[in-house]
Amino acid sequence: MEGRTTFVIAHRLSTIVDADHIxxxxxxxxxxxxPHQELVKSHRLYREFAEQQLT
Structure with missing residues (x-):
């Protein structure tokens, strides 16, 4: 997907964790x-999803 704009709809964070923008x-x-790291710091519900799915 490099060099292209791609829209991905996902419930699994592992699918989108490396995306430029979520x-x-x-x-x-x-x-x-x-990006993932910014949302982990600033968005409570995203952080909860990340903790559940990526640990």
Missing amino acids: VFIEKGKVTGIG
Whole structure:
């Protein structure tokens, strides 16, 4: 996917953890945008998902 714009919809964080930008959607609303490390620091629910799925 290098050099291309690609949209991936996923529930498994391992699928998107290396993406340049992740858009987190809750109940139909965007609540977070950024790379994995930024969202882990700034988005509570994303951090909880990451802790459950990536540990």
